Amino acid sequence: MKNGYILELRNIYKSFGGLRALIDVDLNLRHGEIIGLVGDNAAGKSTLMKIVSGAYRADEGKILFNEEEVQIANPKDARKIGIEMVYQDLELCQNLDVPANLFLGRELHSETFFRFLRKRNMEKESLDILHRLKIDIRNPRTKVDKLSGGQQQAVAIGRAVSFDPKIVLMDEPTANLAVVEIEKVLELTLRLTEHNISIIFISHRLDDVFRVSDRIYVLKHGYMVAVKEKLKTNKEEIVKAMFMDVEEQESLQQ
Amino acid sequence: MGNMGGADLYSPMDRKFKVKEYAIFLILLGIFIVFAFFLRDRGFLSLVNLMNIFRQTAIISIMAVGFTFMLASGEFDLSIGSTVALASLVGALTLQRAGILPAVFAALGVGALIGYANGFFVVKAKMPSFLATIAMMGIIHGLARWITHLQAVPVLNKTFTYIFGGGNIGPIPTLFVWTLVVMVIGQVAMVMTLFGRKVLATGGNVVAARLAGIDTERVKWLLFIVIGMISSLAGLLYTGRLHAARYTYGEQDLFTVVAAVVIGGNSIYGGTGTIVGTVVGSLILGMVNNGLILFGFSVDQQVIFRGIMILIAVALSPKGPKE
Numbered sequence A: 001m002k003n004g005y006i007l008e009l010r011n012i013y014k015s016f017g018g019l020r021a022l023i024d025v026d027l028n029l030r031h032g033e034i035i036g037l038v039g040d041n042a043a044g045k046s047t048l049m050k051i052v053s054g055a056y057r058a059d060e061g062k063i064l065f066n067e068e069e070v071q072i073a074n075p076k077d078a079r080k081i082g083i084e085m086v087y088q089d090l091e092l093c094q095n096l097d098v099p100a101n102l103f104l105g106r107e108l109h110s111e112t113f114f115r116f117l118r119k120r121n122m123e124k125e126s127l128d129i130l131h132r133l134k135i136d137i138r139n140p141r142t143k144v145d146k147l148s149g150g151q152q153q154a155v156a157i158g159r160a161v162s163f164d165p166k167i168v169l170m171d172e173p174t175a176n177l178a179v180v181e182i183e184k185v186l187e188l189t190l191r192l193t194e195h196n197i198s199i200i201f202i203s204h205r206l207d208d209v210f211r212v213s214d215r216i217y218v219l220k221h222g223y224m225v226a227v228k229e230k231l232k233t234n235k236e237e238i239v240k241a242m243f244m245d246v247e248e249q250e251s252l253q254q
Numbered sequence B: 001m002g003n004m005g006g007a008d009l010y011s012p013m014d015r016k017f018k019v020k021e022y023a024i025f026l027i028l029l030g031i032f033i034v035f036a037f038f039l040r041d042r043g044f045l046s047l048v049n050l051m052n053i054f055r056q057t058a059i060i061s062i063m064a065v066g067f068t069f070m071l072a073s074g075e076f077d078l079s080i081g082s083t084v085a086l087a088s089l090v091g092a093l094t095l096q097r098a099g100i101l102p103a104v105f106a107a108l109g110v111g112a113l114i115g116y117a118n119g120f121f122v123v124k125a126k127m128p129s130f131l132a133t134i135a136m137m138g139i140i141h142g143l144a145r146w147i148t149h150l151q152a153v154p155v156l157n158k159t160f161t162y163i164f165g166g167g168n169i170g171p172i173p174t175l176f177v178w179t180l181v182v183m184v185i186g187q188v189a190m191v192m193t194l195f196g197r198k199v200l201a202t203g204g205n206v207v208a209a210r211l212a213g214i215d216t217e218r219v220k221w222l223l224f225i226v227i228g229m230i231s232s233l234a235g236l237l238y239t240g241r242l243h244a245a246r247y248t249y250g251e252q253d254l255f256t257v258v259a260a261v262v263i264g265g266n267s268i269y270g271g272t273g274t275i276v277g278t279v280v281g282s283l284i285l286g287m288v289n290n291g292l293i294l295f296g297f298s299v300d301q302q303v304i305f306r307g308i309m310i311l312i313a314v315a316l317s318p319k320g321p322k323e
């Protein structure tokens, strides 16, 4: 590994019909790093993440994982590579309990003709995951819709982590959460790096982004208009980048 | 559930959630006590009457188990009633010509075929299930009327009537055995197997389920076939119990089945699957119906009453997904 990047996006283009959602976008993610991805509504943040997670296919551009080009045609490809996405709109089954959600789609079961669930094993491993990530859910057998928004987000993150990923993409994980819960999700996000996970963290809440990220990327109308080291920038500068004209921005970047 | 026990996840506080699960039994018990008291002079408590309640609810319960699965996956099958009739007639006609085993296969085959077609329209042609299956209901109902020109098909085969709901094993009606078997298989499948989990995930959040790699379309398609075959079994049981096949079987059952499932505590928005609740719901309906008869209410009044019960049950039932 020469350049130390686990993920590199190069010259990514994506259009929806006539709408140009992403134009010549570059992004680099270092090993063990958290980068913040910010931008106004419809800037293209979710689209970019969905390209990395295999939900969308880029029209043009390259994705490099550990400096080797990879094809990510669907979420399965992404998962094989070690990329997990925590979706903005929680992709949990509200009617099922925590272990059921953590193991959704890869339930442990007997190999008999009638496949009996190994609920005990799944519960044990679920407790392990929750414990490892210090996720505070008193009774994991509660149906997810009875959990708070923050706990639900934690379950979604726990599910992503349980696939043993190298990269986790988080799309607005703090949206719709109460203030106390936001802090917990942020702490959880920071803790993930202890498990050798690199993270792209999307939020329009700059406080959150500044709390967790090492570097901050700014998208605007589909253009990546700025990259800043967190310690060498401030909110004012980021806000300017988010809302200033592209031309102005480019001159500023030099 | 036995396999869920253990100190690893339970804290004593969690047990308070359990009260809700028993509510349905308490309601059943409450109604039973009220009727036992007010109808004590009208034979409500007699063994004959209680057995009667049971016989009248058995076939509904069986169909309701199938419907619970369907609803759990987030889909409807409104063609179950007409499937009962067609399977009954096909079964009886085959029985006359070829014997019991071919008759059973023919009847189940009819249900499986109808289910396959329903599944095709919903899964492949992307039609809303309530529309696809209501159209199917019309087609099947027409076929059932046409196949024997409204004539009943008598069934004289003693073995057949004995097995399919007409006989007793010692003091226990075979109907009881069928109901118990279907209920137990249903409950185990729903709660303890991978398939049940897939059904619940599909009904709970179809996008999440698909994203997790669950073939939700296959799950639904399979359910349509299963519920078709369960309806066929119901048709065979009517045939055996009443010693004849008729196109009218099942006509009124859809309403009652839906009522049983909803009263049993299942959400009409999918994602819940309490089989035991459904069967208790069916028993409650049967008992109330029986009580109303003993109180002297007319058939029309009973139907009105059942409608009111559905409304109350829906009002109290689990709400839809939060958007």
Ligand SMILES: Nc1ncnc2c1ncn2[C@@H]1O[C@H](COP(=O)(O)OP(=O)(O)O)[C@@H](O)[C@H]1O
Binding pocket: A016, A019, A021, A039, A040, A041, A042, A043, A044, A045, A046, A047, A048
């Ligand atoms: N599946 C899609 N079909 C059509 N347009 C889309 C689709 N997904 C995103 N877009 C459009 O692409 C632009 C970027 O959207 P998005 O990536 O969701 O922005 P953000 O997450 O930054 O708010 C928006 O104008 C949005 O309407």
Ligand SMILES: [Mg+2]
Binding pocket: A045, A046, A047, A088, A171
């Ligand atoms: Mg977005």
